[in-house]
Amino acid sequence: MQRILRLSFSDENGEYFYRLSQLSDGQRMLIALYALIYYAQSEACTLCIDEPQSFVTLPEIQPWLMLTEKFCDEGKLQALFISHHPEVIDYLALSSGYSFSRQVHTPTRAERVKKDSNSGLPVSELIASGWFDE
Amino acid sequence: MSRRRVQLVILCEDVQHRAFAKGLFEARGFRNIRFLPISQGRGAATQYIFEHYPGRVKAYRTMANQNRASHALAVFIDADNRTVENRLRELDGKLEDNGLERRQHDDKIALFIPKMHIETWLVYLIEKATDSKPVDEETPYKDVYRKYYRVRDCIPYAKVFANKICHTDSLPEDAPPSLHRACDELEKIL
Numbered sequence: 001m002q003r004i005l006r007l008s009f010s011d012e013n014g015e016y017f018y019r020l021s022q023l024s025d026g027q028r029m030l031i032a033l034y035a036l037i038y039y040a041q042s043e044a045c046t047l048c049i050d051e052p053q054s055f056v057t058l059p060e061i062q063p064w065l066m067l068t069e070k071f072c073d074e075g076k077l078q079a080l081f082i083s084h085h086p087e088v089i090d091y092l093a094l095s096s097g098y099s100f101s102r103q104v105h106t107p108t109r110a111e112r113v114k115k116d117s118n119s120g121l122p123v124s125e126l127i128a129s130g131w132f133d134e
Numbered sequence: 135m136s137r138r139r140v141q142l143v144i145l146c147e148d149v150q151h152r153a154f155a156k157g158l159f160e161a162r163g164f165r166n167i168r169f170l171p172i173s174q175g176r177g178a179a180t181q182y183i184f185e186h187y188p189g190r191v192k193a194y195r196t197m198a199n200q201n202r203a204s205h206a207l208a209v210f211i212d213a214d215n216r217t218v219e220n221r222l223r224e225l226d227g228k229l230e231d232n233g234l235e236r237r238q239h240d241d242k243i244a245l246f247i248p249k250m251h252i253e254t255w256l257v258y259l260i261e262k263a264t265d266s267k268p269v270d271e272e273t274p275y276k277d278v279y280r281k282y283y284r285v286r287d288c289i290p291y292a293k294v295f296a297n298k299i300c301h302t303d304s305l306p307e308d309a310p311p312s313l314h315r316a317c318d319e320l321e322k323i324l
Contacts, residue, residue, distance in 0.1 A: 059168075062168060063166075063167075063171065066156070066167070067167075073286045073289070086171075088173065090171035091169065091171075094148070094149050094172055094174065095149040095152075095285065105157050114174070115148075115149075115174065115175075118177065119173070119174045119175050120174070120175055120178030120179075120181055120182050121173055121174060122170065122171035122172065122173060122174070122175055123171075123181075125171075126174065
Protein backbone atom coordinates (compact mmCIF):
# COMPACT_ATOMS: atom_id res chain seq x y z
CA MET A 1 0.00 0.00 0.00
CA GLN A 2 1.35 3.41 -0.95
CA ARG A 3 0.77 6.34 1.38
CA ILE A 4 0.77 9.81 -0.13
CA LEU A 5 1.28 13.01 1.84
CA ARG A 6 -1.07 15.65 0.46
CA LEU A 7 -1.38 19.24 1.57
CA SER A 8 -4.64 21.09 1.51
CA PHE A 9 -4.97 24.79 0.68
CA SER A 10 -8.24 26.64 0.61
CA ASP A 11 -9.53 30.04 -0.44
CA GLU A 12 -12.89 31.51 -1.38
CA ASN A 13 -12.89 29.49 -4.61
CA GLY A 14 -12.51 26.12 -2.96
CA GLU A 15 -9.96 23.62 -1.71
CA TYR A 16 -6.82 22.52 -3.52
CA PHE A 17 -4.50 19.58 -2.87
CA TYR A 18 -0.80 19.39 -3.66
CA ARG A 19 1.91 16.86 -3.02
CA LEU A 20 4.91 18.08 -1.07
CA SER A 21 7.12 17.88 -4.15
CA GLN A 22 4.80 20.28 -5.95
CA LEU A 23 5.38 23.06 -3.44
CA SER A 24 8.10 25.70 -3.55
CA ASP A 25 11.09 25.57 -1.19
CA GLY A 26 9.59 28.46 0.77
CA GLN A 27 6.23 26.74 1.22
CA ARG A 28 7.92 23.53 2.33
CA MET A 29 10.13 25.44 4.75
CA LEU A 30 7.11 27.21 6.22
CA ILE A 31 5.30 23.93 6.75
CA ALA A 32 8.39 22.49 8.41
CA LEU A 33 8.78 25.53 10.70
CA TYR A 34 5.18 25.45 11.89
CA ALA A 35 5.25 21.69 12.28
CA LEU A 36 8.37 21.97 14.43
CA ILE A 37 6.95 24.48 16.87
CA TYR A 38 3.67 22.61 17.22
CA TYR A 39 5.06 19.09 17.50
CA ALA A 40 8.12 19.94 19.58
CA GLN A 41 5.71 20.97 22.36
CA SER A 42 4.97 17.40 23.23
CA GLU A 43 8.65 16.59 23.70
CA ALA A 44 10.95 17.59 26.53
CA CYS A 45 13.43 19.21 24.19
CA THR A 46 14.98 22.49 23.09
CA LEU A 47 14.30 23.39 19.51
CA CYS A 48 17.52 24.65 17.86
CA ILE A 49 17.30 26.12 14.36
CA ASP A 50 20.08 27.74 12.39
CA GLU A 51 18.79 30.56 10.16
CA PRO A 52 15.08 29.67 10.46
CA GLN A 53 14.15 32.37 7.95
CA SER A 54 15.90 30.64 5.05
CA PHE A 55 13.66 30.41 1.97
CA VAL A 56 10.80 32.15 3.83
CA THR A 57 9.37 35.38 2.40
CA LEU A 58 9.64 38.57 4.46
CA PRO A 59 5.97 38.87 5.55
CA GLU A 60 5.97 35.26 6.73
CA ILE A 61 8.90 35.52 9.14
CA GLN A 62 7.43 37.67 11.91
CA PRO A 63 4.14 35.77 12.31
CA TRP A 64 6.13 32.58 12.87
CA LEU A 65 8.44 34.33 15.34
CA MET A 66 5.44 35.74 17.21
CA LEU A 67 3.82 32.33 17.52
CA THR A 68 7.09 30.74 18.62
CA GLU A 69 7.56 33.47 21.21
CA LYS A 70 3.99 32.92 22.42
CA PHE A 71 4.59 29.19 22.89
CA CYS A 72 7.84 29.94 24.74
CA ASP A 73 6.09 32.53 26.94
CA GLU A 74 3.45 29.97 27.80
CA GLY A 75 6.12 27.47 28.80
CA LYS A 76 5.18 25.05 26.04
CA LEU A 77 8.41 25.33 24.12
CA GLN A 78 12.07 26.18 24.54
CA ALA A 79 13.89 27.39 21.45
CA LEU A 80 17.30 28.61 20.35
CA PHE A 81 17.73 30.32 16.99
CA ILE A 82 20.81 31.57 15.23
CA SER A 83 20.20 34.23 12.62
CA HIS A 84 21.89 36.99 10.66
CA HIS A 85 18.62 38.21 9.19
CA PRO A 86 17.46 41.75 10.13
CA GLU A 87 13.85 40.65 10.52
CA VAL A 88 14.79 38.01 13.10
CA ILE A 89 17.41 40.16 14.81
CA ASP A 90 15.09 43.15 15.20
CA TYR A 91 12.24 41.05 16.55
CA LEU A 92 14.21 38.99 19.06
CA ALA A 93 17.45 40.79 19.91
CA LEU A 94 16.15 43.24 22.51
CA SER A 95 13.76 40.83 24.18
CA SER A 96 15.84 37.67 24.23
CA GLY A 97 18.96 38.07 22.11
CA TYR A 98 22.57 37.15 22.75
CA SER A 99 25.46 38.16 20.53
CA PHE A 100 28.33 35.79 19.81
CA SER A 101 31.75 37.18 19.02
CA ARG A 102 35.26 35.86 18.75
CA GLN A 103 38.71 37.35 18.30
CA VAL A 104 41.29 35.30 16.40
CA HIS A 105 42.53 32.31 18.46
CA THR A 106 40.24 33.11 21.41
CA PRO A 107 37.11 31.43 22.74
CA THR A 108 33.71 32.60 21.53
CA ARG A 109 31.95 35.01 23.91
CA ALA A 110 28.17 35.11 24.28
CA GLU A 111 26.65 38.27 25.76
CA ARG A 112 23.11 39.49 26.29
CA VAL A 113 22.20 42.23 23.80
CA LYS A 114 22.06 45.53 25.67
CA LYS A 115 18.68 47.24 25.76
CA ASP A 116 19.81 50.63 26.92
CA SER A 117 22.71 51.68 24.75
CA ASN A 118 20.72 54.68 23.52
CA SER A 119 21.85 54.25 19.96
CA GLY A 120 18.37 55.06 18.69
CA LEU A 121 18.64 52.54 15.85
CA PRO A 122 17.38 49.00 15.35
CA VAL A 123 19.99 46.38 16.31
CA SER A 124 20.20 45.02 12.75
CA GLU A 125 21.13 48.49 11.49
CA LEU A 126 23.88 48.80 14.11
CA ILE A 127 25.29 45.41 13.16
CA ALA A 128 25.18 46.24 9.45
CA SER A 129 26.99 49.52 10.13
CA GLY A 130 29.63 47.86 12.28
CA TRP A 131 28.50 50.01 15.21
CA PHE A 132 27.04 47.27 17.35
CA ASP A 133 28.15 47.72 20.96
CA GLU A 134 28.79 44.26 22.32
CA MET B 135 -14.18 43.76 6.99
CA SER B 136 -13.17 41.18 9.57
CA ARG B 137 -10.36 42.25 11.88
CA ARG B 138 -8.65 39.01 11.01
CA ARG B 139 -7.97 40.41 7.55
CA VAL B 140 -6.90 43.93 8.56
CA GLN B 141 -3.18 44.46 8.17
CA LEU B 142 -2.21 46.27 11.35
CA VAL B 143 1.22 47.88 11.51
CA ILE B 144 2.52 48.81 14.95
CA LEU B 145 5.22 51.34 15.72
CA CYS B 146 6.29 51.21 19.36
CA GLU B 147 9.11 52.31 21.62
CA ASP B 148 10.25 49.13 23.32
CA VAL B 149 9.60 45.47 24.07
CA GLN B 150 7.21 46.33 26.92
CA HIS B 151 5.01 48.32 24.53
CA ARG B 152 5.19 45.43 22.10
CA ALA B 153 4.06 42.86 24.68
CA PHE B 154 1.11 45.06 25.72
CA ALA B 155 0.16 45.68 22.08
CA LYS B 156 0.31 41.99 21.33
CA GLY B 157 -2.18 41.17 24.09
CA LEU B 158 -4.39 44.13 23.23
CA PHE B 159 -4.80 43.44 19.53
CA GLU B 160 -4.82 39.67 19.60
CA ALA B 161 -7.64 39.84 22.13
CA ARG B 162 -9.67 41.96 19.73
CA GLY B 163 -9.25 39.58 16.84
CA PHE B 164 -6.38 41.06 14.83
CA ARG B 165 -4.36 38.33 13.17
CA ASN B 166 -2.23 40.19 10.62
CA ILE B 167 0.00 42.20 12.90
CA ARG B 168 3.33 43.60 11.85
CA PHE B 169 5.63 45.10 14.49
CA LEU B 170 8.15 47.56 13.14
CA PRO B 171 11.73 47.33 14.43
CA ILE B 172 12.32 48.72 17.90
CA SER B 173 15.21 51.08 18.52
CA GLN B 174 17.91 50.28 21.03
CA GLY B 175 17.89 52.54 24.07
CA ARG B 176 15.40 54.34 26.27
CA GLY B 177 16.00 58.04 25.67
CA ALA B 178 16.31 57.67 21.93
CA ALA B 179 13.09 55.70 21.59
CA THR B 180 10.84 58.76 21.55
CA GLN B 181 12.95 60.36 18.86
CA TYR B 182 12.82 57.13 16.89
CA ILE B 183 9.01 57.24 16.93
CA PHE B 184 9.00 60.88 15.85
CA GLU B 185 11.33 60.09 12.96
CA HIS B 186 9.36 57.12 11.69
CA TYR B 187 5.79 58.27 12.33
CA PRO B 188 5.44 60.54 9.24
CA GLY B 189 6.74 57.87 6.85
CA ARG B 190 4.38 55.29 8.28
CA VAL B 191 1.40 57.62 8.09
CA LYS B 192 2.25 58.41 4.48
CA ALA B 193 2.51 54.70 3.65
CA TYR B 194 -0.73 53.97 5.52
CA ARG B 195 -2.62 56.69 3.63
CA THR B 196 -1.31 55.44 0.30
CA MET B 197 -2.55 51.95 1.08
CA ALA B 198 -5.76 53.18 2.67
CA ASN B 199 -6.62 55.10 -0.50
CA GLN B 200 -6.89 51.77 -2.23
CA ASN B 201 -8.72 49.98 0.56
CA ARG B 202 -9.31 51.92 3.75
CA ALA B 203 -10.86 49.06 5.66
CA SER B 204 -7.94 46.70 5.29
CA HIS B 205 -5.14 48.77 6.81
CA ALA B 206 -4.52 50.33 10.20
CA LEU B 207 -1.63 51.88 12.07
CA ALA B 208 -1.07 51.89 15.84
CA VAL B 209 1.61 53.91 17.61
CA PHE B 210 2.78 53.53 21.20
CA ILE B 211 4.78 56.38 22.68
CA ASP B 212 5.21 57.26 26.35
CA ALA B 213 4.21 60.75 27.43
CA ASP B 214 7.09 60.75 29.96
CA ASN B 215 7.12 64.16 31.64
CA ARG B 216 4.99 65.77 28.92
CA THR B 217 1.22 65.71 28.80
CA VAL B 218 -0.71 63.47 26.45
CA GLU B 219 -1.91 66.60 24.62
CA ASN B 220 1.71 67.68 24.15
CA ARG B 221 2.61 64.36 22.62
CA LEU B 222 -0.39 64.50 20.28
CA ARG B 223 0.63 67.99 19.16
CA GLU B 224 4.21 66.84 18.68
CA LEU B 225 3.10 63.92 16.53
CA ASP B 226 0.81 66.15 14.45
CA GLY B 227 3.70 68.61 14.16
CA LYS B 228 5.94 65.89 12.75
CA LEU B 229 3.33 65.19 10.08
CA GLU B 230 3.09 68.86 9.12
CA ASP B 231 6.89 69.18 9.06
CA ASN B 232 6.85 66.46 6.44
CA GLY B 233 4.12 68.04 4.34
CA LEU B 234 1.38 65.73 5.58
CA GLU B 235 -2.05 66.52 7.00
CA ARG B 236 -2.57 66.06 10.72
CA ARG B 237 -4.25 62.88 11.82
CA GLN B 238 -7.79 62.96 10.44
CA HIS B 239 -10.93 61.51 12.04
CA ASP B 240 -11.27 58.91 9.31
CA ASP B 241 -7.63 57.80 9.50
CA LYS B 242 -7.46 54.36 11.05
CA ILE B 243 -4.52 55.50 13.13
CA ALA B 244 -4.52 54.90 16.88
CA LEU B 245 -2.11 56.77 19.12
CA PHE B 246 -1.56 55.10 22.49
CA ILE B 247 0.17 57.52 24.82
CA PRO B 248 0.64 56.22 28.36
CA LYS B 249 1.41 58.80 31.00
CA MET B 250 3.91 58.54 32.53
CA HIS B 251 4.98 55.25 30.93
CA ILE B 252 3.42 52.03 29.72
CA GLU B 253 4.32 50.62 33.14
CA THR B 254 1.85 53.11 34.69
CA TRP B 255 -0.96 51.34 32.83
CA LEU B 256 0.41 47.90 33.59
CA VAL B 257 0.78 48.51 37.31
CA TYR B 258 -2.74 49.98 37.36
CA LEU B 259 -4.23 46.99 35.54
CA ILE B 260 -2.44 44.51 37.78
CA GLU B 261 -3.22 46.41 40.97
CA LYS B 262 -6.84 46.73 39.84
CA ALA B 263 -7.05 42.98 39.42
CA THR B 264 -5.76 42.50 42.94
CA ASP B 265 -7.73 45.35 44.50
CA SER B 266 -4.55 46.98 45.63
CA LYS B 267 -3.46 50.60 45.96
CA PRO B 268 -4.27 53.36 43.43
CA VAL B 269 -1.88 54.43 40.69
CA ASP B 270 -1.12 57.98 39.54
CA GLU B 271 0.46 59.42 36.40
CA GLU B 272 3.24 61.32 38.11
CA THR B 273 5.06 58.42 39.76
CA PRO B 274 7.57 56.50 37.63
CA TYR B 275 6.59 52.81 37.78
CA LYS B 276 9.20 51.35 35.43
CA ASP B 277 11.41 50.02 38.21
CA VAL B 278 8.42 48.79 40.25
CA TYR B 279 7.14 46.79 37.30
CA ARG B 280 10.55 45.41 36.40
CA LYS B 281 11.18 44.37 39.97
CA TYR B 282 8.08 42.22 40.27
CA TYR B 283 7.09 41.27 36.73
CA ARG B 284 8.55 40.04 33.47
CA VAL B 285 7.88 41.77 30.14
CA ARG B 286 5.40 39.11 29.04
CA ASP B 287 3.45 39.12 32.33
CA CYS B 288 1.39 42.05 31.06
CA ILE B 289 -0.14 40.13 28.15
CA PRO B 290 -3.09 38.58 30.08
CA TYR B 291 -3.88 41.98 31.62
CA ALA B 292 -3.76 43.64 28.20
CA LYS B 293 -6.24 41.05 26.96
CA VAL B 294 -8.62 41.67 29.86
CA PHE B 295 -8.31 45.41 29.23
CA ALA B 296 -9.12 45.04 25.52
CA ASN B 297 -11.81 42.43 25.83
CA LYS B 298 -13.57 43.27 29.03
CA ILE B 299 -12.66 46.62 30.53
CA CYS B 300 -12.73 48.60 27.26
CA HIS B 301 -15.34 46.46 25.58
CA THR B 302 -18.13 45.41 27.91
CA ASP B 303 -17.32 46.99 31.26
CA SER B 304 -16.26 50.56 31.64
CA LEU B 305 -12.98 51.79 33.01
CA PRO B 306 -13.30 52.97 36.62
CA GLU B 307 -13.13 56.69 37.33
CA ASP B 308 -9.89 56.33 39.23
CA ALA B 309 -8.04 54.84 36.24
CA PRO B 310 -5.21 56.92 34.78
CA PRO B 311 -6.75 59.45 32.36
CA SER B 312 -4.33 58.38 29.63
CA LEU B 313 -5.73 54.86 29.91
CA HIS B 314 -9.26 56.21 29.41
CA ARG B 315 -8.02 57.73 26.15
CA ALA B 316 -6.57 54.36 25.14
CA CYS B 317 -10.07 52.86 24.94
CA ASP B 318 -11.11 55.66 22.57
CA GLU B 319 -8.00 55.14 20.46
CA LEU B 320 -8.67 51.41 20.27
CA GLU B 321 -12.14 52.16 18.90
CA LYS B 322 -10.59 54.16 16.04
CA ILE B 323 -9.16 51.07 14.41
CA LEU B 324 -11.84 48.49 15.27
